[in-house]
Amino acid sequence: MHLIPEFPASKLPHVGTTIFSVMSQLAQEEGAINLGQGFPGFPIDEHLISLVNKAMSAGYNQYAPMPGWPALREAIALKMKRLWDMDINPNAEITITAGGSQAIFTAIGALIQPGDEVILFAPAYDCYAPAIELNGGVVKWVELEYPHWNIPWDKLESAYSSKTKLVMINTPHNPTGKVWSADEMSKMANWILEKQLFLISDEVYEHITFDDRPHTSMALFKEIRQQTMLVYSFGKTFHATGWKMGYAIGPENWMREFRKQHQFNVFTCHTPTQVAFAEYMKDTTIYDAISPMYQAKRNLIMSALQNPVFEAVLTEGTYFQLLKWKGVSELSDVELAKKWTIENKITLIPISVFFPSQIDMRLFRLCFAKEDNDLIEAAARLNQIQ
């Protein structure tokens, strides 16, 4: 008789289907406007599509070199020089990845040993903690302070121990929309230096900031260059999240280990897209329209939203806006989000899912990377909620 082995215990026992998938499926079943999952609901640049088509027709359909298409890595190095005066060796310090997520996963995998502690700020994007735990690392959480999501430096100090190896930051920040100031970034860089730690700076929303608040990259702080991995996403920047392409920039020793894992896991990413991005990035003005476009969308939905049951501090960056619900209910924020999807046909993401303690602050995240008419209709539906 053929016996099937019993499948072992889960390596991620606390992880289920993410709230994004759950809410998106419910939104679809209910015919709700989905402002839950963070992806653009409008077309991408036709020129970029034509460049991918052109690359395919020209025969760029086989494996690219393992670290990524050379011309693309060179284009990235040029961009980092132009924006942050960063001198990068594209052969050794840049790897093209299947989105920012894979860059994060691989950067953690290359660094973290069992027992290492990693400081994360809550609320946090949901892929950080599982990647740390899968590598035997231990997450130490520090909660950012509502409503401006400032860093509690005293709590950061208490979270530190001799086992701390890595700190992960994200600016502009999902889900809060906070954009760390140059002062905050500088203070963090100094702290990393003083404590001799590694840093992953997730900057996938680098080109989406509002009200003249600039993004400050950790690339600016040359003194921590040898201990910092920067993470970016073409999907976020060029509204093509489904293309799943991004990159990591880091020091040679960290990148060497990164690539050892990358080559056996992904090996390399979609060639024609890389060829197209290399060409597309030659135009350095492509970034200029991104923030104004999103700022107009933020303003559109926030001026149409006229419901005193929701309170909001205007988001500083990303395409997310938080709403605080002031109503009274026994229901949790997750249950409320489901109720609104079913009854009001509008889907938001409850913020408790971004906190390890699942703390319910009656905060909901909406994504305004949608067509203007959807935003206006979404606001009308939000205005009906009590």
Ligand SMILES: Cc1ncc(COP(=O)(O)O)c(C=O)c1O
């Ligand atoms: C903060 C943050 N980091 C990383 C990612 C992953 O980006 P990508 O889709 O390029 O994997 C996301 C996507 O939502 C994000 O919000």
